[in-house]
Amino acid sequence: MTQTLSDRSVLDPALARGWTLAEDRDAISKTYTFADFTEAFAWMTRVALIAEKMDHHPEWSNVYKTVTVTLTTHDAGGLSPLDVRLADRMDAL
Numbered sequence: 886m887t888q889t890l891s892d893r894s895v896l897d898p899a900l901a902r903g904w905t906l907a908e909d910r911d912a913i914s915k916t917y918t919f920a921d922f923t924e925a926f927a928w929m930t931r932v933a934l935i936a937e938k939m940d941h942h943p944e945w946s947n948v949y950k951t952v953t954v955t956l957t958t959h960d961a962g963g964l965s966p967l968d969v970r971l972a973d974r975m976d977a978l
């Protein structure tokens with residue numbers, strides 16, 4: 886079972902890169918804007934393969950060239966190191 890983050894400062898780098906803490910739950914969110922739908926969906930496809938390998942999956946939605954992502958660890962009932970790791974991978978693409 887994954888543990889929730891006890892040291893919340895590990896979120897600081899992600900927060901500095903535009904991730905925000907949700908107000909109503911223990912999760913982080915970010916909206917990415919791409920040049921067009923093809924770029925947005927290509928990014929989602931690459932993230933999907935990474936997420937599947939990590940066995941850690943985003944909540945997300947796509948509208949045209951924007952993708953809104955929420956990360957939380959359902960098994961832990963809140964944020965865990967896996968969310969930080971996936972946020973890092975998403976930003977690095």
Ligand SMILES: C[C@H](O)[C@H](O)[C@H]1CNC2=NC(N)=NC(=O)C2=N1
Nearest residue numbers: 940941942943957958959960961
């Ligand atoms: C059985 C499987 O490993 C788990 O259900 C994984 C799958 N992907 C997951 N993704 C996320 N975001 N949180 C989880 O707790 C989670 N659990």
